Amino acid sequence: EAGVAQSPRYKIIEKRQSVAFWCNPISGHATLYWYQQILGQGPKLLIQFQNNGVVDDSQLPKDRFSAERLKGVDSTLKIQPAKLEDSAVYLCASSPTRLAGGSTDTQYFGPGTRLTVL
Amino acid sequence: AQSVTQLGSHVSVSEGALVLLRCNYSSSVPPYLFWYVQYPNQGLQLLLKYTSAATLVKGINGFEAEFKKSETSFHLTKPSAHMSDAAEYFCAVSEGVSGSRLTFGEGTQLTVNP
Numbered sequence A: 001e002a003g004v005a006q007s008p009r010y011k012i013i014e015k016r017q018s019v020a021f022w023c024n025p026i027s028g029h030a031t032l033y034w035y036q037q038i039l040g041q042g043p044k045l046l047i048q049f050q051n052n053g054v055v056d057d058s059q060l061p062k063d064r065f066s067a068e069r070l071k072g073v074d075s076t077l078k079i080q081p082a083k084l085e086d087s088a089v090y091l092c093a094s095s096p097t098r099l100a101g102g103s104t105d106t107q108y109f110g111p112g113t114r115l116t117v118l
Numbered sequence B: 001a002q003s004v005t006q007l008g009s010h011v012s013v014s015e016g017a018l019v020l021l022r023c024n025y026s027s028s029v030p031p032y033l034f035w036y037v038q039y040p041n042q043g044l045q046l047l048l049k050y051t052s053a054a055t056l057v058k059g060i061n062g063f064e065a066e067f068k069k070s071e072t073s074f075h076l077t078k079p080s081a082h083m084s085d086a087a088e089y090f091c092a093v094s095e096g097v098s099g100s101r102l103t104f105g106e107g108t109q110l111t112v113n114p
Helices: none
Strands: A005-007 A010-013 A019-024 A031-037 A044-050 A053-056 A065-068 A075-079 A088-095 A113-117 B003-007 B010-014 B019-026 B032-038 B044-050 B056-058 B064-068 B073-078 B087-094 B108-113
Touching: A005 A088, A010 A019, A019 A088, A019 A113, A031 A075, A044 A065, A044 A075, A075 A088, B003 B087, B010 B019, B019 B032, B019 B087, B019 B108, B032 B064, B032 B073, B044 B056, B044 B064, B044 B073, B073 B087
Parallel strands: A010 A113, B010 B108
Antiparallel strands: A005 A019, A019 A075, A031 A044, A031 A088, A044 A053, A065 A075, A088 A113, B003 B019, B019 B073, B032 B044, B032 B087, B056 B064, B064 B073, B087 B108
């Protein structure tokens, strides 16, 4: 079974530029999460999708961050404009639903995208 | 609200020694608890999870953790450390509802000395 795919793996941009990250979850997983992991800290949830609907975006800085999951499969996270403090690893995770079987409480993580803002 | 505290941002052990990584949680509802491991430049991999069944949970790579409600703890142990165990370990809590958010601790960096 293929895991969660993310691209790019690394990105370096100047502050005030825009950047986008892509995530393809495990096939059949209805729930998709984006986390921000700042160096030396644990991951922090930015946004959670159930199929193509947003379940939780309470910690997403909506003035500069946006995310979409239009067809309920892959997802894009965008930052516009980027700030220095956005330098972090952006992790995507997915989990199945009861209808699809399997454990609904385990999140499977992709390798992450490391963003450096100069 | 839920939170996780990992005691000790860095733990160093000798190869073959006991590994003990501490995690205390706070949750207003019965929690689900998780330990994840992260190797350099990789995503998080699930080691084990507690979901209100047996309080002693066995995971991959010889790790186990015990849920102690009275102490609000979920410490991770391994009887004998291996060099390949060197990594960062994260404890996380969710509210026990399908698909609810994970709240992570700050992580513990484990070093294994030869």
